[in-house]
Amino acid sequence: MKYPMGINKETKAISYGNRGMALEHDINETNQYYLHNDIAIIYKKPTPITITKVNYHSRKDAIITEAYFKTPSTTDYNGIYKGKYIDFEAKETKLPYFPLRNIHEHQIEHLNKIMKHGGIGFLIIHFVSLQKIYYLDGSKLIQYIENTKKKTIPIDYFEKEGYSIKHKINPRIDYLSIVDKIYFKGE
Secondary structure, three states, X not given: OEOHHHOEOOOOOOOOOOOOHHHHHHHHHHHHHHHHXXXXXXXXXXXXXXXXXXXXXXXXXXXXEEEEEOOOOOOOEEEEEOOEEEEEEEEEEOOOEEEHHHOOHHHHHHHHHHHHOOOEEEEEEEEHHHOEEEEEEHHHXXXXXXXXXXXXXXXXXXXXXXXXXXXXXXXXXXXXXXHHHHHOOOO
């Protein structure tokens, strides 16, 4: 960009590719803690891709130059806790509300099917600008979508119907303590 007086300022393209990476890192650390302490087995699901072109300089320096998504992925994480299947999506937003466009219809349907079959499905949403993280049970997500035409979920819905997750040292984002409150009250 050219400014008056000959000052040049380069503008950088905005990249949305690494949104959610801090949250993802913290959840991965949390899952490692759960695994290491024999609490639960929960993993990040790989994104299903088909590789179509590879540039082979050498076996160890192969570079994927073209690939495409094989099928739409379902949710970010799945595993087992206290004999129950767990499946959830983790998202970040810089806004003081959660845009529903950030979660795809097939992901909502997937969470609904998980719950229909007795599994535990939920969202973990990090409101970056507010420095708040919330757990929202899948049933509350479905209830909201079915009862409103709005395209966003306001923060006050998370405050009323969700659960606040505080950052800790270990586990960093203890979402299983909330699963315990909802699903394993008497244990």
